[in-house]
Amino acid sequence: MTRIARWLSASALALLATIVLLPQPASAAAGNLPCGSDCLAQSLDAVCWEKEWCAVKVVVKGTVPAAGFVLSYRTADGTASAPGDYVAVPSGELSVTGEGVTQLRVFVAGDAVRERDETFAVEFVDREGRVLGTSTVTVRDHAAH
Known part of the structure; x- marks a missing residue:
């Protein structure tokens, strides 16, 4: 009986470790953004290469207000930092009309240093600057992949 209990304990611990250590899917890291009473906008994560324009997508579902809506955004350093790794956007606006996918574009800079993947954030904010x-x-380096 002790042998079975130890096996069950080890199995439960392995399962818990697997759940905790698995990376979260992009949709869990991204956020839902207000766009109207019958509308849901969701920001998606992006993978980009150095020295290229990169599209950060926002998926819109439901009924968008007739006049559309505007999402304010800004960039924030992570392991990648501006201006060496990307061009910062201190304040930007994305106009959204209709349903479907819309996107904003950011420029990923490049350097001569061979690097591992780095990250930065596009934060969607309200009028007071709170992150929604x-x-x-x-950011991926061509030389490293």
């Missing part, structure tokens, strides 16, 4: 949702942008 975040998209994580992963």
Whole structure:
């Protein structure tokens, strides 16, 4: 009986460790953004290469207000920092009309240093500057892959 109890304890511990250590899916890291009473916008994560424009997508579902809506955003350093790794956007606006996918673009800079993947954030903010949702942008170096 002791042998079975030890096996069950070890199995439960292994399962718990697996659940805790698994990376969260992009949708869990991203955020839901207000866009109207019958509308849901969700920011998505992005993977980009150095020295390229990168699209950060926002998926819109439901009924968008007739006049559309505007999402304010800004970038924030992570392991990648501006201006060496990407061009910062201290304040930007994304106009959204209709349903479907819309996107904003950020420029990922490049350098001569061979690097592992780095990240920075696109934060969607309200008028007071409070973060409503975040998209994580992963920067990949061509030389490292």
